[in-house]
Amino acid sequence: xxxxxxxxxxxxxxxxxxxxxxxxxxxxxxTHALCVSVDFETLPSVLALAEAHENIYxxxxxxxxxxDAKEPSVAELVELASHPKVVAIGETGLDYYRLExxxxxxxxxxxxxxxxxxxxxxxxxxxxxxxxxxxxxxxxRIMEEEHASVPGGVMHCFTEPWSVAAPALAQNFYxxxxxxxxxxxxxxxxxVARRVPLERLLIxxxxxxxxxxxxxxxxxxxxxxxxxxxxxxxxxxLPDEALAQATTDxxxxxxxxxxxxxxx
Ligand code: NI
Numbered sequence: 001x002x003x004x005x006x007x008x009x010x011x012x013x014x015x016x017x018x019x020x021x022x023x024x025x026x027x028x029x030x031t032h033a034l035c036v037s038v039d040f041e042t043l044p045s046v047l048a049l050a051e052a053h054e055n056i057y058x059x060x061x062x063x064x065x066x067x068d069a070k071e072p073s074v075a076e077l078v079e080l081a082s083h084p085k086v087v088a089i090g091e092t093g094l095d096y097y098r099l100e101x102x103x104x105x106x107x108x109x110x111x112x113x114x115x116x117x118x119x120x121x122x123x124x125x126x127x128x129x130x131x132x133x134x135x136x137x138x139x140x141r142i143m144e145e146e147h148a149s150v151p152g153g154v155m156h157c158f159t160e161p162w163s164v165a166a167p168a169l170a171q172n173f174y175x176x177x178x179x180x181x182x183x184x185x186x187x188x189x190x191x192v193a194r195r196v197p198l199e200r201l202l203i204x205x206x207x208x209x210x211x212x213x214x215x216x217x218x219x220x221x222x223x224x225x226x227x228x229x230x231x232x233x234x235x236x237x238l239p240d241e242a243l244a245q246a247t248t249d250x251x252x253x254x255x256x257x258x259x260x261x262x263x264x
Pocket of ligand 1: 091206
């Protein structure tokens with residue numbers, strides 16, 4: 001069985017076909033999914049899915065790309081994270097990919113927002129879901145300055161080279177790989193996929209984005225995390241079942257979710 005550690009099934013394209021999304025998960029032996037929040041405005045739709053479906057979990061956070069979203073405070077994040085299905089803080093982090101004429105110095109609001117999330121993770125004991133794009137050095141530095149290693153978390157949709165994976169692992173973070181790992185030209189991601197200790201590896205879809213081969217360019221959904229898992233198993237020359245078991249165990253351990261009873 002596989003688990004999707006990061007998806008956005010509350011987004012348009014997936015939300016309106018939820019019965020089918022869940023049926024396809026069952027068909028592909030994808031047992032659980034974590035629906036990740038990107039802002040407070042859409043958080044109710046994330047929580048509603050987690051409340052309606054036993055195998056869907058939620059997070060609370062404001063994405064670094066959502067500049068005009070309501071700015072979260074530590075107290076608000078802590079309060080919202082008390083929901084019984086909320087298992088993580090995020091997604092948060094830094095993204096300097098679209099500076100649009102601004103300098104990195106201008107992005108202080110992102111760094112402040114990231115620090116707020118790390119402080120909320122400390123206060124709640126819940127792990128962080130970290131997004132980093134074109135900003136690895138600052139991401140790692142702020143994680144270190146804010147002592148993100150406790151409670152730790154996951155570097156999601158990881159696309160950085162091993163030189164970034166290694167210090168993230170040293171800070172007690174997991175590495176989560178998306179469908180990008182199945183892309184032929186993703187050499188850095190292939191290298192990371194081979195080298196991350198198995199007990200620190202997670203898999204995700206980040207759906208509706210980034211569908212793995214053979215669905216590249218098409219809408220993505222949690223069922224397709226099985227293609228991500230099988231591809232990594234092949235890279236590591238492991239049986240699919242071993243990769244599935246390890247990444248599923250890691251998911252339950254990191255997000256402190258009680259394991260379902262056998263047969264459930
Ligand atoms: Ni995401």
